[in-house]
Structure formats: C-alpha cells, structure tokens
Amino acid sequence: MAKIILNKSNYFHNLKTIETHLGSKDKIAVVLKDNAYGHGLVEIASMAKEYGIKKAVVRTINEAEKIETLFEQILILADTDIHSCSHTFHIAINSLEDIEKLPENTNVHIKFDSGMHRNGISLDKLEEAIHGILRKKLNLTGAFTHFRSADELSCELFWQKSNFDEAKNLIKTLCEKLFIPVPNFHCANSSALFRFKNYDYDFARVGIAQYGYLDTDSIFDNPTLKPVMSLWADKIVTRILKENQRVGYGGKYMAQEDMKISTYKVGYGDGFFRLNGEQKYLTPKGYEILGKVSMDNLSINCDDEEVCIFNDVRELAKIHNTITYEITTALKEHIPKEII
The missing domain is CATH 3.20.20.10 (Alanine racemase)
Known part of the structure; x- marks a missing residue:
C-alpha cells in the first residue's frame, strides 16, 4: 500500500x-x-x-x-x-x-x-x-x-x-x-x-x-525551506521484462534489453497524478517510473520492497505544468501518515 x-x-x-x-x-x-x-x-x-x-x-x-x-x-x-x-x-x-x-x-x-x-x-x-x-x-x-x-x-x-x-x-x-x-x-x-x-x-x-515550498518568482530573496512530505509504496510483484516487451496501458514503455521491473501499490486512484509515459520521471533513488501510471499501481525498474516515489514535488509540478500545492493536495485522505 x-x-x-x-x-x-x-x-x-x-x-x-x-x-x-x-x-x-x-x-x-x-x-x-x-x-x-x-x-x-x-x-x-x-x-x-x-x-x-x-x-x-x-x-x-x-x-x-x-x-x-x-x-x-x-x-x-x-x-x-x-x-x-x-x-x-x-x-x-x-x-x-x-x-x-x-x-x-x-x-x-x-x-x-x-x-x-x-x-x-x-x-x-x-x-x-x-x-x-x-x-x-x-x-x-x-x-x-x-x-x-x-x-x-x-x-x-x-x-x-x-x-x-x-x-x-x-x-x-x-x-x-x-x-x-x-x-x-x-x-x-x-x-x-x-x-x-x-x-x-x-x-x-x-x-x-x-x-516546504514557495511558488514565488525566483527573482525574490526566497528562504531555504525543506519539503515535509514523502510518498512511499510497497511492492506487489517483481518480474523480468524481456527485450522489446512493453509494460502497462498502451505498452508505452518498451524494454531495450532484458530488465528487472516491479509493480508498486500506488496510482492515480490514490491521488498521485497520472504520468503518461511522455516525460521521464525518476524517483529520489534514480529509479524510473515506466510507462503510464495506472489507477492503483505503477511500474519501476527496481525490486526494492518499498520505494520512495517522491520527497520533493517540484519536478512533478513541472511535468504536470502545475503548482506544488496541487500535487500534494491531490493525495487522498485514506493514505496512512507516519511522522518521523
């Protein structure tokens, strides 16, 4: 989850x-x-x-x-x-x-x-x-x-x-x-x-x-703030995606060689905006979200038991041509929270 x-x-x-x-x-x-x-x-x-x-x-x-x-x-x-x-x-x-x-x-x-x-x-x-x-x-x-x-x-x-x-x-x-x-x-x-x-x-x-965000023009002397939220997801399953095989809706991502991929329990049904495979998005560890995000899951080129999807939403805001507020506010209330 x-x-x-x-x-x-x-x-x-x-x-x-x-x-x-x-x-x-x-x-x-x-x-x-x-x-x-x-x-x-x-x-x-x-x-x-x-x-x-x-x-x-x-x-x-x-x-x-x-x-x-x-x-x-x-x-x-x-x-x-x-x-x-x-x-x-x-x-x-x-x-x-x-x-x-x-x-x-x-x-x-x-x-x-x-x-x-x-x-x-x-x-x-x-x-x-x-x-x-x-x-x-x-x-x-x-x-x-x-x-x-x-x-x-x-x-x-x-x-x-x-x-x-x-x-x-x-x-x-x-x-x-x-x-x-x-x-x-x-x-x-x-x-x-x-x-x-x-x-x-x-x-x-x-x-x-x-x-941790301030969507103010960079010309101003803005303070250094630190994002408070990170989004994580647990693994569902790992598989080998063979060369030239495609993954997800529309087969948007095609493997260039045999590779290990995993599916994780988060998607746009949880309020994580749908990536459509047109722009590359990397997680904080440098893993790539492959192809289109589904309603309840997404695919990543790793096999970690859990993965951090983001710890700073500014890049996602750029990809979706929106503001940081919309990325965080869209996340559904049912997602459990943990304070560290």
Missing part, C-alpha cells in the same frame, strides 16, 4: 524560518485546509501544536472540529453552516449575506476585497457590514484580505496592501466610534509574507511555506 511520511525536523525548520521572519511564533497562523494540503490535518496540527503555534486556518467547520483542542483560535474560511458552537472558532464573512446566516455571539472576521474580486466586502460596504455585525450581536474579532499576485513580479501586491490599509483605518475608526474592540488584522499568505521586510499586522496565514 501507499503511505506518506512526514519529516518533523523539516517541518520545524520551516516554522522556525517563518518565525524568524515574523519575529514571533504568535504571529503565525498555519493554514490546514483541505487535509493540510494533503499532508494530514491532524498530523500537521499536532506538530504545529508541539512547536507552539496557537492559530490555525481551515476551510470548514468539520475540519475545525477535528483540531479544536489543539489551538486557541481557528479561522474558518468558507463555511457559515454553524452546527457546532466553540469559542475557538472564528467565521470568515465573505459577503453581507453571510452576516444574516450566523447565530448570536459568533466570532467573525470580515474579509475585505482589496482587488482580487473573488470573495470579500468592498470598501463602500464596510460600514454596513460592521453595523450588521452589531445588529446581529456577532463578535468582530478580525479583518483580512487575500493577495492575488504576491508570487509574481509586479506592483499589484503593494496596490492591494494600500487598499487593505485604507480598509484597516476605516474599520479602526468605526470601532472607536461604536465603542467596540478593534479586531486583529491579517493579510499575508506565504508568498506575500517573504516579500514584506517588516510585516506589521497581527498575524500571517502561512500555507505552502510550512510544508
């Missing part, structure tokens, strides 16, 4: 790098949505807790419930169907309509649309939103935005930051007028965080960087 190994030393290295940049681990909120980007929600949350992280970010209430006891504050980004009450949970308000869906005394963070134009409340609706929060007797505990181009060489990051700062000042003014506490402000994701030399907001939402 397949398994995922999580390297705690690498994870702590990444958190230390982030902490050093921010100046305090209290300013780190680890983003654990979508099964911690495929790494395992509970496993990563437990390591973050051990390191001393107090804030987390998830997508749904169900995710938050699984890690409720591990953090002091959990921001829920995309769920207003409140079926669980916890003082730990803070719900993101993405629209004025969201305010009407929430029960009294819910902790909320306003999401401000600073220019991504995907989710969030516009500047001209902020006052209406805050009055709505008061009317519904919700607790305004945070305000945030999300940057659309922090990973690219452009001035858009600073344009959005300027818009957010305008919203921040307006929210502070309104809170003072209405005699309610000023909320926490946060805006940086992983890419934005390392482009800011002095991050002066209350905390940052750190996603992919904690897992």
Whole structure:
C-alpha cells in the first residue's frame, strides 16, 4: 500500500524560518485546509501544536472540529453552516449575506476585497457590514484580505496592501466610534509574507511555506525551506521484462534489453497524478517510473520492497505544468501518515 511520511525536523525548520521572519511564533497562523494540503490535518496540527503555534486556518467547520483542542483560535474560511458552537472558532464573512446566516455571539472576521474580486466586502460596504455585525450581536474579532499576485513580479501586491490599509483605518475608526474592540488584522499568505521586510499586522496565514515550498518568482530573496512530505509504496510483484516487451496501458514503455521491473501499490486512484509515459520521471533513488501510471499501481525498474516515489514535488509540478500545492493536495485522505 501507499503511505506518506512526514519529516518533523523539516517541518520545524520551516516554522522556525517563518518565525524568524515574523519575529514571533504568535504571529503565525498555519493554514490546514483541505487535509493540510494533503499532508494530514491532524498530523500537521499536532506538530504545529508541539512547536507552539496557537492559530490555525481551515476551510470548514468539520475540519475545525477535528483540531479544536489543539489551538486557541481557528479561522474558518468558507463555511457559515454553524452546527457546532466553540469559542475557538472564528467565521470568515465573505459577503453581507453571510452576516444574516450566523447565530448570536459568533466570532467573525470580515474579509475585505482589496482587488482580487473573488470573495470579500468592498470598501463602500464596510460600514454596513460592521453595523450588521452589531445588529446581529456577532463578535468582530478580525479583518483580512487575500493577495492575488504576491508570487509574481509586479506592483499589484503593494496596490492591494494600500487598499487593505485604507480598509484597516476605516474599520479602526468605526470601532472607536461604536465603542467596540478593534479586531486583529491579517493579510499575508506565504508568498506575500517573504516579500514584506517588516510585516506589521497581527498575524500571517502561512500555507505552502510550512510544508516546504514557495511558488514565488525566483527573482525574490526566497528562504531555504525543506519539503515535509514523502510518498512511499510497497511492492506487489517483481518480474523480468524481456527485450522489446512493453509494460502497462498502451505498452508505452518498451524494454531495450532484458530488465528487472516491479509493480508498486500506488496510482492515480490514490491521488498521485497520472504520468503518461511522455516525460521521464525518476524517483529520489534514480529509479524510473515506466510507462503510464495506472489507477492503483505503477511500474519501476527496481525490486526494492518499498520505494520512495517522491520527497520533493517540484519536478512533478513541472511535468504536470502545475503548482506544488496541487500535487500534494491531490493525495487522498485514506493514505496512512507516519511522522518521523
């Protein structure tokens, strides 16, 4: 079967790098949505807790419930169907309509649309939103935005930051007028965080960087991070593939001479993206995945009892013309996790 190994030393290295940049681990909120980007929600949350992280970010209430006891504050980004009450949970308000869906005394963070134009409340609706929060007797505990181009060489990051700062000042003014506490402000994701030399907001939402990757233009002074995840698979069977014989669907790979090959228990049914035999991919030991990846298995030119399929997904991201996030997040939740 397949398994995922999580390297705690690498994870702590990444958190230390982030902490050093921010100046305090209290300013780190680890983003654990979508099964911690495929790494395992509970496993990563437990390591973050051990390191001393107090804030987390998830997508749904169900995710938050699984890690409720591990953090002091959990921001829920995309769920207003409140079926669980916890003082730990803070719900993101993405629209004025969201305010009407929430029960009294819910902790909320306003999401401000600073220019991504995907989710969030516009500047001209902020006052209406805050009055709505008061009317519904919700607790305004945070305000945030999300940057659309922090990973690219452009001035858009600073344009959005300027818009957010305008919203921040307006929210502070309104809170003072209405005699309610000023909320926490946060805006940086992983890419934005390392482009800011002095991050002066209350905390940052750190996603992919904690897992060892940063898909930011190499022109920036990016930190050295260490991938946390490696994917392994057990052997099913070994055989001799004779010269000119082909293996797998479509016979995409043909042996140039007699060779020993083995089939291993992992495939695209486990979320390992389907290699189609057009581009060569080598495992960390230098073995080649032969031909097309099947739903539940793949063939490799070795006979090891278990093999590491990857310990760094950047090469796979290039082959599939995508980002590191997609390679890791695609891995299925059923794959067992082991922390070393």
